[in-house]
Amino acid sequence: MTEIYLDNAATTPMSPDVIKVITKEMQEDFGNASSTYELGRRARRAIDLARHQIAEAINAHDGEIIFTSGGSESNNTAIFGVARSRKEIGKHIITTKIEHPSVLNPMRELERQGYEVTYLDVDQTGHISLDELKSALRPDTILVSVMSVNNEVGAINPLEEIGKLVKDSNAYFHVDNVQGMGNIEIDVRKMNIDFLSVSAHKINGPKFLGFLYENSNVSIPSLIMGGEQEVKRRAGTENVPGIAGFGQAVKEISQIDRAALQAKYRHFQEIILKELDEAGVKYEINGGVGENMSHHVLNLHIIGISTMVLQTNLDLAGYAVSGGSACTAGSVEPSHVLIACFGQDSPRIDESIRISFGRYNNDDEVAKFAKALAKLAKRKQK
Template sequence: MTEIYLDNAATTPMSAKVINVIAEEMKNDFGNASSTYELGRKARHVIDLARQEAARAINASENEIIFTSGGSESNNTAIFGTAHSRENIGKRIITTKIEHPSVLKPMQQLEKEGYDVIYLDVDADGRISLADLKNALTPQTILVSVMAVNNEVGTINPLAEIGAMVRQSNAYFHVDAVQGLGNINLDVAKMNIDLLSTSAHKINGPKFLGFLYEKNSIKLPPLVYGGEQETKRRAGTENVPGIAGFGEAINEIAAVDKNKLQANYQKLQKIILNKLDQAQIEYQVNGGTRKFDSHHVLNLHFANVNTTILQTNLDLAGFAVSGGSACTAGTLEPSHVLVACFGKNSPRISESIRISFGRYTTEEEVSAFARQLVKIVGKIQNK
């Protein structure tokens, strides 16, 4: 049985070119980039080229890019670095209730350290109120952390408007762009972004690699201490093959027109929704399918259809999707995103699945999935 993969918000398959680049680097450029002899210089050149690609993708300078182990490390570095280096200004931090755990858990730790963390509410579409943000900003606010695109419902936050507002305050503006890079256009200058986190495996690159954009005027303390790699901002011998692969992945996705990509994802969404409508299946879209949503994510609620049962049946039929709940260490926990959008007592919490597309997802795959989804949901709802 051939499995059809529709969980690209979780991770994406590496592109063939990325795999080839990594393999070649592992064979040919194995030197330590901190060494001064030729093999070391070759490795350093590889890193420099990837840094150029990363900077170009978000309209930054090369010396503002720090390679990390991924989105979680980038988020932790930005949050803890800002908090601990600016506590003389104040201890207020603003974020939202639907951030990734690699943002929310550092925030919870900072609360234990005496920081005042404000978690902004969101509406049913997963959007914050700009008025709420404005009201929460004070002279003591040192950081505002808002994700670019939500990983569960696809909501795109108005980064330019938020950046303009934060710029008038004492706070830094941090953006978790793990779901944003590759799916929407990002410009740190136009959006007044001070710190931005990314992850390679969300754009058909290697896992355990990402970068943190840190504006030139900002000098945060490192999260990892040791050697003087990444201009003393992130210790540890650089993963040269991985970074080369990341650079290739960025180069590939940068060449893709994001408007055309979103239009294609919207077409894939419509294949599923039209099939559900034709079969008169009862469903609701969690979040939205409008202009301010990234169409690579489609989160659906099916009344009276348990998430785990639906996901298991789809898995057995050869389709990989994500549940509306996350299973952690054997304990089923409700999605904090859906709870924030609809309330903890909403049936959507335990009756939703997330379907997410990637660059390699085909209409044939989605059509096959839609047929199977109708079959399974229809059977359960008509019992």
Template sequence: MAEIYLDNAATTPMSDGVIDVITSEMKNDFGNASSTYELGRQARRTIDQARHEIASEINAKDNEIIFTSGGSESNNTAIFGVAHSRSYLGKHLITTKIEHPSVLNPMRQLEKEGFRVTYLNVDETGHISLDELKQALTDDTILVSIMAVNNEVGAINPLAEIGEIVKPTNAYFHVDNVQGMGNITIDVKKMEIDLLSVSAHKINGPKFLGFLYERQDLDLPSLIMGGEQETKRRAGTENVPGIAGFGEAVKELKKIDRNELQLKYQSFQQCILDELDNAGVKYQINGGVGQNVSHHVLNLRINGVSTTVLQTSLDLAGFAVSGGSACTAGSLEPSHVLIACFGEDSPRINESIRISFGRYTSLDEVKAFAEALSKLAVKRQAKK
């Protein structure tokens, strides 16, 4: 039985074009990009072409793109870099309660080092209050780190408005755009973004590769010390095949109309909700499906049915979805995102699943999933 994959917020399958580019590079372009002979120069040209492709996607300059091992490294580099290089200006940082662990854990570490962190609240749709952000900013604030799109409920934060608020202060504005890349359009200049993190495997590119956009006048310290790669900003021999594949993935997403893609995902959401309604299933939507959300994510509570039962039963039926909580070190821990949205005592915390679509998801797959979920929910809820 072929599995139907509906966990694209976790990772996406590499496109055929990306696989072809990576395979070709691995066979034919094995030179070290720091070498001066032709094989090395060719590798350098490959990297430069990909860097330009990526920079133009977010309206950045080529020299503002630093290749990294992925979103986590990019987030860590931005957060620790700003904190450690600008602590003389202040030791206050601002983020939200629903960030990815690669943002929250560095923040907690910095708290141990004497920094003060404000964690902004979110409403039930996963959105922050701009008024709360304004009130949290002080003369000591040196960094505001807020994700573009939440990975569990799809909430899109108002980046342009946040950028305008942060711009006149001493703080830099960092955006974790791992979930937003390919789903929404980002312009780092218009949105006054100073730092931005992206991971390749969320846009049908290779795993273990990402980039950090760093505004050219920031000059943050490197997280990884060693050679002088990436203009002395990220040591380590460049992954030329992976970078070439990353560039191809970005080239492909540029051909996709983001509005049409969101409409397609919205129709997938409605297909599932209609099926649940028609079957009389009791459910709740975690987050929203209206405005200011990326429709590639649908987080649902199926009343009275545990996340474990939902996820396991769907897995056995051939559907890959994510639980409403994250599995860490073998133990199932409550989702910090759902806790922030609804409170730690909400039944949603332990009765939710996340369904997430990608560019290769088909309507037939969604219909098959909706029918399976409805049958499972009706059967389980009937026993209550």
């Protein structure tokens, strides 16, 4: 059975050229980047090149890029770092109800420590209200943390407008850009972003690797202490092969026309929706496919069919998609994103699947999946 992978919002297959770069570094530049002899200097040059490639992609300075183990560590470092370093200024933080758990769980921990967190509502497309954000900002607000692109419905937040509001306050602006990297344009200077988190495996790079952009005008304590790696910002011997591969992945994604990539993904959406329409399947789109949405995500409510039935049957047929709920340690919990968009009692919560595209998907794969989904849905709805 040939498996067709349509869960790229969860992770992406590694680029062949990224694999080549990583393999070369493992074989040739295995030295410790903190060593002063040639093997160490070669490793250091590989890290410096990757750092420059990444900084250039988001209009940052090389020294503002800190390599981490992934998006979760980057988010935790920014959130806890700001909270601890600015608690004398205030203990109020603003975020949204549809952030990734690596943002929401640190927020809940800070609430247990006496911080106050405002969770902004979203509309049915997954977007926040700028007026609500403006009203929530206070003199004691120390951080605003808003994701660039939602991982379940694809909503794109107006980062430039948010950045302007936050700039005029006492708060720092943190962006979880794990889903946005490669899908939307990011300019940390233009958008007045103070912290930005990215994960390598979402852009065809290696797993367990990410970076945190930290504006040179701000400073927070390190989350991991020890040696003086990453300009004393993140201790631990650097993963040279992974970092080199990460740089290659960013280089590749930066060279792709984002508008053309989004048009390709929109075409994939149209293939699926047309097949469902022609088969007479009853469905609704969670979030939408219009403006201010990243088309790499298509979240569908297939009316009357449980998520588990949909996902299981598609898996058995060789199609990998995600459910509308998050599975953690074997327990299934309702999607907090869909609850925020549609309410706790909406049938969408238990009858939705997320389809997410990547740059290696093609029309034939999507068309085969569309037919399989339409056939399954039509049979079950009857």
